[in-house]
Amino acid sequence: xxxxxxxxxxxxxxVRIALQLKQVEFQQKFVHLVxxxxxxxxxxxxxxxxxxxxPTLVDGDFTLNQSLAIIDYLDELYPQVNLYPSQLKDxxxxxxxxxxxxxxxxxxxxxxxxxYISSELQANDEQRSAWMNYWMGIGFKALETKLAQTSxxxxxxxxxxxxxxxxxxxxxxxxxxxxxxSAYPNINRIVANCNKLPAxxxxxxxxxxxxx
Numbered sequence: 114x115x116x117x118x119x120x121x122x123x124x125x126x127x128v129r130i131a132l133q134l135k136q137v138e139f140q141q142k143f144v145h146l147v148x149x150x151x152x153x154x155x156x157x158x159x160x161x162x163x164x165x166x167x168p169t170l171v172d173g174d175f176t177l178n179q180s181l182a183i184i185d186y187l188d189e190l191y192p193q194v195n196l197y198p199s200q201l202k203d204x205x206x207x208x209x210x211x212x213x214x215x216x217x218x219x220x221x222x223x224x225x226x227x228x229y230i231s232s233e234l235q236a237n238d239e240q241r242s243a244w245m246n247y248w249m250g251i252g253f254k255a256l257e258t259k260l261a262q263t264s265x266x267x268x269x270x271x272x273x274x275x276x277x278x279x280x281x282x283x284x285x286x287x288x289x290x291x292x293x294x295s296a297y298p299n300i301n302r303i304v305a306n307c308n309k310l311p312a313x314x315x316x317x318x319x320x321x322x323x324x325x
Contacts, residue, residue, distance in 0.1 A: 218252030
C-alpha cells in the first residue's frame with residue numbers, strides 16, 4: 114500500500130493518522146506541492162490523480178483519491194480499529210463534524226486557493242492573512258459550539274473518530290498561519306489529547322521524511 118502525499122498537506126495528514134491508528138504497513142511517495150511549479154501537476158502524477166491534489170492511495174491495482182474516501186476505505190478494510198461509532202445517530206453526528214471541517218473550513222484555505230488569491234487577485238500577505246482568519250474563524254466558532262455538546266476527551270465522547278483525524282490537521286494548519294485559537298477551549302483540549310497518542314505523533318508533518 115502506497116500513500117502519495119506531502120508533509121504539510123492537511124488531507125494527507127488525515128490519512129497518515131488513520132494508517133497509524135490501524136497499524137497498517139505502507140510506504141510513502143512524496144509529491145512536493147511547491148517545487149518545480151508543483152509536482153502534483155506533473156504528467157506522471159496526473160495519471161494517478163487527475164485532480165492534481167494529494168493524497169492518493171494505491172493498494173495493489175486499486176487507486177483512490179480524496180482523503181475521506183480513503184479513510185472510509187481503510188475503515189472497511191481494517192475494521193479492528195473503528196473510526197466511526199456503530200450507532201446510526203452517533204455515526205451521523207461524527208460525519209457532520211467531519212464535513213464541518215473537511216468541506217467548510219479546509220477548502221477555503223488550501224494551497225491552490227491561496228495561490229489564486231495571490232496571483233490572480235493580487236492579494237498581498239496581509240490581505241491573504243485576513244482571508245484565512247475570516248474563514249477559519251467562522252468555521253472554528255461553529256465547530257467549538259458543536260463540540261461543547263458532542264465531545265469528551267475527543268470530538269465524540271471519549272473515542273477517537275474521523276472527526277479527530279480532520280480536526281488535528283486543521284488546527285495545525287491554522288497555527289501555521291498564526292490564527293488566534295484562544296477562543297476555542299474545546300478544540301484546543303481535544304487537539305492536545307489527540308497529540309499525546311503515538312499514532313498522531315508519528316503522523317505529524319515534521320515527523321515525515323519529506324519535511325523541510
